[in-house]
Amino acid sequence: MKPVYEKIEEIRKEKGVTKTSIAKKCNKTVAWYHGISTGKRKANVDSLQEIAYALEVDVRIFFESKLSVMQNKSEEVI
Structure with a gap:
């Protein structure tokens, strides 16, 4: 899983937006x-x-892989 700050930069670069x-x-x-x-x-x-708004993305995208891991763990418990 990437840290949030790396995910932010990845999205910024993909969108071609400057710092x-x-x-x-x-x-x-x-x-x-x-x-x-x-x-x-x-x-x-x-x-x-604020950063998500500036990048025109949903803030949850920064935590996407972390949420998937948490969801998978919760499904294993059930």
């Missing part, structure tokens, strides 16, 4: 976004929602 563009859409500095996208700064729920 500056994401920061502007979030009304934050590029340094703020860079910190989150490199894992040096922890992203809270609000930050993740």
Whole structure:
């Protein structure tokens, strides 16, 4: 499973969006976004929602593989 910050960067690159563009859409500095996208700064729920909005994706996509693993484990218990 990839860390959330790696998933954010992967999506950003796939969409061809710059770090500056994401920061502007979030009304934050590029340094703020860079910190989150490199894992040096922890992203809270609000930050993740802002980034998801800027990337035009559902915030749950950042946790997609983690949710799948949790769902599979819960199915094994049943």
